[in-house]
Amino acid sequence: MLNYTFHWYQAFRALPDMLAGALVTLEVAVLSMVLGIGFAVLIAVARGSDNAVLRALAIGWVEVARNTPALFQIYMAHFGLGAFGIYLSPYAALLAGITFNNAGYLAETFRGALRGIPATQTRAARSLGLGPVAAFRLVVLPQMFRIAFLPATNQMVWAILMTSLGIVVGMNTDLAGVTQELNVRTFRTFEFFAFAAIIYYALAKSVSLAARLIAWRLFRY
């Protein structure tokens, strides 16, 4: 039935290149998470502020990030920003798009977590003499990260999977990009992408496993 000979050896030989690509994938995912968490904290704080402009900006960011495709957001960074004279490389566009997406989803997670922290915590911190910023940074934030830790690790897995969208804007150094380059050269689509799928699966599983180990170590008491 199958009138086709699989050439797995070629894919095996390309494995080192693909693993190097996997490192770039991991790098983009980690950077997008670090930046995304930073923006998400700002958004979560802005949503609770008294300033209407800040609140509207925060709500706008979250709703656009959650109600449009991630690929659209990457397109926007790659093609849309050109109208302002900003031309991002595929790497920067991919990072910007995923960071925007991560920040939107994480901000909602953080907002939920913030609501779970009693206001008495802040009041107690303030009455101990901490300033408003110190009280937030030293008392509220650590508790927020603790509640939001597991949802945030899910977002990290999502970030890894989303990096594969880079090929659509011409990214050629991450796992999907390297695989696509090999594919264009050899037309062994199935073999190469099957290997890529296995590597993505291994990456996603190691992140969830590592997250579970870290959670067990950090939150055992």
Next chain:
Amino acid sequence: MFQTALTLSDLAFLARGAGVTLAVTAVAVLFGTLLGVAFGTVRTLLNAWTAAPMTFILDVLRSVPLLIQLVLANAFQSIAGFGWSPFTVACVVLSLYTASYCSEIVRGGIEAVPSVTRRAARSLGLTWGQDMAHVVFPMALRVALPSWIGLTLGVMKDSALVLWIGLIELLRSSQILVTRLQEPLFILIVVGAIYFMLSFPIARLGGRLERRWREND
């Protein structure tokens, strides 16, 4: 003054793209939900060991990027000589992708029904089928429906990736217009607004359902 070369027929072209997006989403959600309910129910009946192969396959569908799944399925169907259209490939892959997430939602919903409630139903003489239909289903639905709405919207957004295997859906049609009109920002904003208008009202409805049903718990 703002000027654009975007004409009404271009908007109709975008609308046709949006129609393809909605068609793929509808097919994927329909078959994905049917399969997901079946898989999710079967998984609650089996123990961890006998369910392991199924759990593994559903987990792979959730842990491999959708784009890679689409490329693999497309390559496989041409190797096997199925001769499927990109639309069929997109529907098959997205249906399985939806099913893998839906099975988790269904399982979570069924497991949220307390086992004492089910035992009470069975000891009142209800058969397994009656217990599932009249006790488990109404209670599980409340837990599962908000997540299911979220999943449907997620599939709608993820369906943008099918442009890679050559299907002209909403995002791809915007790219075609950008190539012709050279107004990337404006056209992308229009397309973003279309996605937003499709997704946002339903997302709000889901959020409201979730809040309302949680109050009664």
